[in-house]
Amino acid sequence: MPDRSRMLGEILIEMGCLTPLELADALGKQKERNERLGDILVDLGYIQPEDLTRALADQFDMEMVDLESIDIDKDVIEMIPAETARDHTIIPIDYDDDTLIIAMGDPWDLNTIDNLRFMVNCTVECVLATKPAIKEAINRYYGIQENQLDDMIADIGEEDISFVDHNAEMEGDASAEDAPVIKLVYLIITEAVRSRASDIHVEPMADRLRIRYRIDGNCYEVDSPPKRLQSAVLARLKIMAKMNMAEKRRPQDGRIKISTLGRDIDLRVNSLPATHGESVVMRILDKEAVMFGLDQLGFHADDYRILQGLIRRPNGVMLVTGPTGSGKTTTLYAALNELNRSDRKIITAEDPVEYNLSGINQCQVNRAAGMTFDKIIRAMLRQAPNIILVGEIRDQETADIAIQAALTGHLVFSTLHTNDAPSAITRLIDMGVAPFLVASSVQAIIAQRLVRRICPDCKEEIQPDVSILKSAGITDEQINNNKFYGGAGCEACKGQGFRGRRGIYEIMVMNSRLREMAFKIATTDAIRNQAVRDGMHTLLMDGVRKVLEGMTTAEEILTVAKNVT
16 A cells, blocks of 8 residues: 655655755745645756656555656557646556556646546556656657747757857767757657658758758748757757768768657758858658558559559569659669569669668669769679669660660669650650660650648548649549548648648550650650550549549649649
8 A cells, every 4th residue: 555654755865865954945945836845856956857756656656667668559649638648747658458557747646537537438547757758758659749849949058059069079978968959959850750751951041040841742841940059950960960060161961860759760961051051951761651562652453453564574674754752762662572582683773772671682873982873783784683773764874784684684673854654765765775775675664743642530522623623634524423522631630631642653564556656766745645545544644533532632633743744
């Protein structure tokens, strides 16, 4: 049974954490402040939060837990609303046999426990944890409140800026991890990962340091540090990316490895000297976010069946085209993962290697060492691979070698920067590749874009503008026979109505007619028209299918696909 007759101060003195003089001082302050004695002792610095929690656990005969060592299930977290957890400094940690286990810092808060029993309609048992650990866990599992970045910025003084900016050699010192600017940078990265951002933009402006996250293709500004923190934040990022701290006049590239939210994240960092200081962009390379199966990328059922047949051909060139950020790498990695078996040898040449794939030999382009795409591919062919991935075909020499590899029995995957699939044929010929080589080696070309997906949590039926539907190519019959959807905006999608992205695709499979047109150097329009007659769905056509399926909106399709029909 709990021995509540033992006073908290007495227990702390027995533990050796507190002196009688300090206790007397705290008791005097308690009369003035009307707060709990434990909180006053921590506030005065006489004891640590861990000491208080251990003493309370002794007094109330309760278990004390280390929240950092616990991985809490998402379903358990969702049993208690974020507002309730924050207001009462509690967090659910486990649910078993109709009993919810709650970690709390104040065992006297019996009213909250009674309210929780009514809220969750089950038995509630409590364990103790330090209040700072509970607040950190709340941020980790529920997300950080919008004003927390402002609070952290307000806590940073000039001495903190000087500490980080001029003591880079303390990078490995444990005490350096307590510096507020270091915590601020970590917070910026953590919130970006939590928000599903693909990039973090740190941009010096005339009067402030602007922070923006690119989420689902669009940039959103978040709480930004004041101008006085610019040099400290940029210095910290350059330290983490192992860049040259003294070089501020030339662009630099670096890489950051960080563990946050239970995941190991890589960030590809680039700094660019600008008018008001160095602009830094960090591309978030989250392997968990990119490792999709082909069936998760958004291919229509018909296109998915076509693609499954294409990637299992014994040889030939498969090209994926689209602008930067259109998901080409994700598509290629998904195809390689499906083909990655112990009886196949797969080698890649990439610039840079963004994600490490288990069981695949990946080569990094290094021009300074003479490791260019064409030299890597030549060396690859002596390794007897079954499948080759060339990160990008940029010039005639790389294209010629890739095509020769395909003609000698290898399946070659690569990317090309063109607007649509038919343009890739013209682009290769313009590079100087012989038309007969293009016609005989290319098996298929996939063009793709990414469109935002309607948020599933706030998806609702809408009455869209008919003129917009018709601009997308949706017929009157389709308008009359289908329902259309949009997102109302909710907490999950931050009021945007969209959450996540999926691809729209056009797959041009080469046949005898298209090969003959390539051999005769036909125009892109002529090739496109013939491909459509042979059954190819253009990007806009595939987008319309996604609108009719309720995955996205006509406005979204027009934004990314109208100019490439």
